[in-house]
Amino acid sequence: MSLVPPRTAPTTPYTFEKSRAAFDRALSVIPSGIYGHQGPTEGCYIPQTSFPLFSSRAEGSRFWDLDDNEYIDYMCGYGPNVLGYRDPDVDAAAARQAKLEDVVTIPSAIMVDFAELLVDTVASADWAFFAKNGGDATTLAVMTARAATRRKKIVFINGFYHGVAPWTQKLDYPGVLEEEVANNLYVDFNDLPALERLFSEHRGSIAGLIAQPYMHGNFTDNTLPEAGYWQAVRALCDAHGVVLIVDDVRAGFRLDLAGSDHYFGFKADLICFCKALANGYNVSALCGRESLKDTVSSLSYTGSYWMSAVPFAAGIATLTKLKQLDAPTQFQRLGTELTTGLTSAAAEHGFTLIASGAPALFYLRIADDDSLMLHQEWVAECVRRGVFLTSHHNHFINAALTSADITRTLEIAHEAFGIVRSSHPELELTR
Amino acid sequence: MSLVPPRTAPTTPYTFEKSRAAFDRALSVIPSGIYGHQGPTEGCYIPQTSFPLFSSRAEGSRFWDLDDNEYIDYMCGYGPNVLGYRDPDVDAAAARQAKLEDVVTIPSAIMVDFAELLVDTVASADWAFFAKNGGDATTLAVMTARAATRRKKIVFINGFYHGVAPWTQKLDYPGVLEEEVANNLYVDFNDLPALERLFSEHRGSIAGLIAQPYMHGNFTDNTLPEAGYWQAVRALCDAHGVVLIVDDVRAGFRLDLAGSDHYFGFKADLICFCKALANGYNVSALCGRESLKDTVSSLSYTGSYWMSAVPFAAGIATLTKLKQLDAPTQFQRLGTELTTGLTSAAAEHGFTLIASGAPALFYLRIADDDSLMLHQEWVAECVRRGVFLTSHHNHFINAALTSADITRTLEIAHEAFGIVRSSHPELELTR
Numbered sequence: 125m126s127l128v129p130p131r132t133a134p135t136t137p138y139t140f141e142k143s144r145a146a147f148d149r150a151l152s153v154i155p156s157g158i159y160g161h162q163g164p165t166e167g168c169y170i171p172q173t174s175f176p177l178f179s180s181r182a183e184g185s186r187f188w189d190l191d192d193n194e195y196i197d198y199m200c201g202y203g204p205n206v207l208g209y210r211d212p213d214v215d216a217a218a219a220r221q222a223k224l225e226d227v228v229t230i231p232s233a234i235m236v237d238f239a240e241l242l243v244d245t246v247a248s249a250d251w252a253f254f255a256k257n258g259g260d261a262t263t264l265a266v267m268t269a270r271a272a273t274r275r276k277k278i279v280f281i282n283g284f285y286h287g288v289a290p291w292t293q294k295l296d297y298p299g300v301l302e303e304e305v306a307n308n309l310y311v312d313f314n315d316l317p318a319l320e321r322l323f324s325e326h327r328g329s330i331a332g333l334i335a336q337p338y339m340h341g342n343f344t345d346n347t348l349p350e351a352g353y354w355q356a357v358r359a360l361c362d363a364h365g366v367v368l369i370v371d372d373v374r375a376g377f378r379l380d381l382a383g384s385d386h387y388f389g390f391k392a393d394l395i396c397f398c399k400a401l402a403n404g405y406n407v408s409a410l411c412g413r414e415s416l417k418d419t420v421s422s423l424s425y426t427g428s429y430w431m432s433a434v435p436f437a438a439g440i441a442t443l444t445k446l447k448q449l450d451a452p453t454q455f456q457r458l459g460t461e462l463t464t465g466l467t468s469a470a471a472e473h474g475f476t477l478i479a480s481g482a483p484a485l486f487y488l489r490i491a492d493d494d495s496l497m498l499h500q501e502w503v504a505e506c507v508r509r510g511v512f513l514t515s516h517h518n519h520f521i522n523a524a525l526t527s528a529d530i531t532r533t534l535e536i537a538h539e540a541f542g543i544v545r546s547s548h549p550e551l552e553l554t555r
Numbered sequence: 556m557s558l559v560p561p562r563t564a565p566t567t568p569y570t571f572e573k574s575r576a577a578f579d580r581a582l583s584v585i586p587s588g589i590y591g592h593q594g595p596t597e598g599c600y601i602p603q604t605s606f607p608l609f610s611s612r613a614e615g616s617r618f619w620d621l622d623d624n625e626y627i628d629y630m631c632g633y634g635p636n637v638l639g640y641r642d643p644d645v646d647a648a649a650a651r652q653a654k655l656e657d658v659v660t661i662p663s664a665i666m667v668d669f670a671e672l673l674v675d676t677v678a679s680a681d682w683a684f685f686a687k688n689g690g691d692a693t694t695l696a697v698m699t700a701r702a703a704t705r706r707k708k709i710v711f712i713n714g715f716y717h718g719v720a721p722w723t724q725k726l727d728y729p730g731v732l733e734e735e736v737a738n739n740l741y742v743d744f745n746d747l748p749a750l751e752r753l754f755s756e757h758r759g760s761i762a763g764l765i766a767q768p769y770m771h772g773n774f775t776d777n778t779l780p781e782a783g784y785w786q787a788v789r790a791l792c793d794a795h796g797v798v799l800i801v802d803d804v805r806a807g808f809r810l811d812l813a814g815s816d817h818y819f820g821f822k823a824d825l826i827c828f829c830k831a832l833a834n835g836y837n838v839s840a841l842c843g844r845e846s847l848k849d850t851v852s853s854l855s856y857t858g859s860y861w862m863s864a865v866p867f868a869a870g871i872a873t874l875t876k877l878k879q880l881d882a883p884t885q886f887q888r889l890g891t892e893l894t895t896g897l898t899s900a901a902a903e904h905g906f907t908l909i910a911s912g913a914p915a916l917f918y919l920r921i922a923d924d925d926s927l928m929l930h931q932e933w934v935a936e937c938v939r940r941g942v943f944l945t946s947h948h949n950h951f952i953n954a955a956l957t958s959a960d961i962t963r964t965l966e967i968a969h970e971a972f973g974i975v976r977s978s979h980p981e982l983e984l985t986r
């Protein structure tokens with residue numbers, strides 16, 4: 125009982141027999157079967173029956189699941205896919221390096237090339253330190269702030285995510301000790317008076333403030349900084365001798381190749397990169413200003429794979445191509461085209477769809493239902509028809525996405541809104 | 556003035572002009588230039604003038620530095636190189652997978668294949684959880700022990716190394732808070748009475764005991780477990796409800812493909828793998844017993860690259876080939892052949908060279924000089940002639956190493972002992 129006729133022929137919803145069979149095997153040898161965001165018990169919050177669990181191949185803007193269902197992918201591996209899956213230029217650079225060496229007893233000099241490129245590219249980077257996880261970079265940043273200031277406390281912004289190390293988890297999470305989070309202070313984003321009070325109250329004991337460049341948290345509309353916010357935070361940190369750490373793991377290189385702090389018109393002391401740094405090849409980086417370089421050198425911090433050469437080659441190719449494409453401008457354009465179209469499609473069916481955050485990392489919410497279940501239903505109908513969105517996490521745009529992909533996405537989204545509308549005759553239209 | 560004539564023509568020591576030039580560049584854009592073990596300021600403790608700083612290519616048992624000097628490599632990238640650099644079978648499996656997908660929004664089913672292989676291979680593994688760093692696995696193990704027992708304290712063995720997370724660093728290390736190590740208890744290896752006292756003293760508050768399968772620490776002869784030690788530790792952990800965590804990151808798959816706990820005749824509750832798991836492809840794993848699986852599922856623990864498919868393909872190829880080769884037996888034979896030869900060569904020049912630990916991960920020390928400087932000199936002369944040893948860290952054997960490599964190594968080691976002897980006429984001979 126669609127109120128608005130679909131613009132294209134109805135699609136046949138996907139089924140997931142092979143994914144389910146593989147998941148049954150997974151459950152017996154892997155905790156949760158699949159863990160993290162991709163896990164069926166948390167993260168995506170797509171009803172399981174509408175959820176592919178395993179992929180089989182990927183290329184450009186798309187991946188195919190184990191049942192060979194095809195998806196236009198708006199999650200991009202939760203960030204790493206920034207140029208398109210299996211980008212030929214990045215893969216060729218990685219393959220060339222792999223024919224020489226990867227993990228060796230002493231590092232390849234390509235590590236220096238990559239550090240020089242980052243220092244040339246990122247406005248707040250006087251140096252780069254490489255690791256593997258985004259959390260390796262945020263942990264090093266916090267340790268550096270503490271070592272440099274000989275203070276203990278770290279200010280977090282409510283709604284934060286900085287990885288899974290105990291220091292950045294919550295007190296009530298399993299396996300986390302109260303001692304490990306005892307020096308954490310919390311304040312709301314965009315609330316300068318509260319930050320001023322916190323800084324005054326703990327004068328001389330705050331080592332660092334760690335924050336994403338804007339609030340791209342889960343289960344809530346994403347929030348951009350108010351005019352002057354970051355400049356005021358920068359001034360407060362300077363006045364109190366607090367190290368300002370920007371966690372650009374998620375947004376990095378999608379807003380501005382010079383760093384998301386540069387995008388918002390301020391300069392971090394330390395900035396953490398990971399996901400988009402090498403188009404899926406495994407590397408993260410902490411960059412920062414000259415005055416903190418010796419402190420980083422003084423720490424005991426290394427790992428088995430941290431100087432592997434192939435990800436450095438991939439990272440150089442990725443940043444080079446992102447510059448050639450002026451990718452952040454492209455992401456802004458594609459993300460705006462998509463979210464504008466999705467919002468219009470929702471309105472045609474009497475729904476209010478809110479798109480928030482930067483268009484390159486758009487967050488979606490159907491505002492007509494506070495329980496968010498309506499939103500989950502709509503996402504599920506999209507996923508079952510080949511558009512991989514997620515329910516309560518920001519999405520990601522990649523450079524392989526085309527306007528044709530967006531057109532097809534809008535057709536499927538339109539059909540999905542119609543289906544949700546039909547199955548909820550009790551809902552009032554918002555127009 | 557060599558007292559024993561060299562058995563081969565003298566070699567010309569290497570020089571490192573290109574490495575030094577690259578290091579000068581590195582110093583300006585990377586903290587320390589090179590960090591960790593590979594760094595010139597710590598780790599290897601080879602006099603810098605005898606130290607290549609950057610590699611250019613690697614194959615089999617060898618790598619070449621930036622000045623094209625060739626090395627027989629006994630460090631194996633500090634462990635990951637277990638089959639030989641650029642092993643053709645592993646690289647082919649990785650390349651096949653890379654043509655399909657690597658990091659995608661949902662995992663590849665090859666993750667399940669790898670977990671099943673580990674469960675089949677590792678005696679104490681009922682399940683596997685994959686991450687990136689060895690430290691990701693040790694951190695997850697400690698969090699799991701705390702969550703499962705609802706206790707706080709962790710017992711460490713003096714001389715431990717479990718990665719660089721704050722919880723496993725020392726109180727006096729920069730960037731580490733007293734709160735983060737406040738629940739750590741310490742005991743000596745092989746000291747059962749002390750462990751019994753510690754367990755009694757802290758009855759009901761110890762969550763876990765984390766230990767390497769034997770003490771392969773730095774700056775000291777490596778120590779194997781005394782007969783019955785591990786069986787007694789296992790019984791004590793059972794009696795006190797303490798989770799027994801084996802950190803097999805360094806020794807794993809070099810002593811026994813079923814796990815180093817299996818090698819020493821006991822069964823861990825949790826066992827951590829990394830280095831040798833995929834011949835340099837970037838993956839680590841926590842394995843463990845069924846009773847802890849749900850606890851692992853309950854933790855908030857994931858990362859951007861943790862389900863990347865290429866390292867899983869490489870890991871499957873690596874474990875399969877290690878089994879085909881019966882690699883641990885080969886490592887034992889090659890390591891024994893090498894260390895026996897080195898000890899004899901030392902004796903010919905009047906030095907006492909002590910080889911300790913498992914032959915597959917041999918640790919060397921010239922015992923005639925408590926300052927260890929004589930040992931550093933000898934290592935430096937070996938490195939400058941194409942045998943890459945290190946000074947105060949265990950070494951690693953890989954499956955590409957040949958008896959011809961060992962013969963050449965012994966020739967160079969012999970020459971190096973002669974040079975050190977000549978430059979120290981003041982030293983008394985030990986025979």
